[in-house]
Amino acid sequence: MPANRNQSNVVPDTDFMVVNNVPANIENKIQVSCYDCHSNNTAYPWYNKVQPVAWFLEDHIKEGKAELNFNEWDEYSDRRKNSKLRSIISQIEDDKMPLDSYTIIHADAKFSEDEKYEIIAYMAQLKNSL
């Protein structure tokens, strides 16, 4: 039984990358490491054809999007953007995101220490500019 696929070709006007002027290297890293579960478009792995993997993924994506959806960034009020950025920063700082269960199969999603530092600095600057 196929699960509902989280896929969309449309990048909405409210997308994080559209409304913020994100440097290319950071944009690329966030896309690869975060967008599978935190946007309306998942780049599904081949093993998604295998159940129960698809159900497992669907669950993660549903939870991830409810918590933070980069595609809907500009729909958040400034107050919520501030909260989201605070959580993004602390989750990355504490190595809680991206999830270990995700990076174990997506090695390219893992942040190096430098990338961690860069992304946190960018998010902090964005937070201060709100």
Next chain:
Amino acid sequence: MKKTSIKMGILTMALLALTTISCKDGKKEEAPIPMSSEMPLGDRNESGDSERLMANDSGNSSSKAIIDNYLKIKNALVADNQEEAAKAGGMLVANFEDFDTSGYSSEEQQELKDIIEDAKEHAEHISESPMEHQREHFGILSKDVIDMIAITGTDKKLYQDFCPMYNNKKGAQWLSSTEEIKNPFFGSKMMNCGEVQKQIN
């Protein structure tokens, strides 16, 4: 285990959301009553005072319930009690769901809507997270509740406290009903860290 509880949580939230929507519809006819100038406004900032409308009874009781459960979370975190904080967090979610903003000006309603949306999410996290995570969300929740009180006012005597150490020394505020400093961000580890910034009422 955790997953099921999150799922249940989401389901409950959805149901609550549905019930609040239908409640609001039922109350539409209640017109806001214009406010008399001698009403105590509490600790309000200057904006929007001229066109203030009086919050109706349910509006006042919603903010009262919010402050009560907020203080319960605060006390639980002071006592390093994750379970009690989670319980009060769950009740606070319901309080925010029930918040009736109909007695406020449209500008205030918008502000309150933003506050509620944000604060509800923090309360949800507090209801289902380990203690350090609860404290993180409590820090942002405190800002929301402080801003809410600036609009709704309160008849409670409250102290706005500040701990300069928390959040990598960026500092964080909280509200307390007693003057003595009891730190909810560090609990027993640094009970007396902090200072009173101001008194409300």
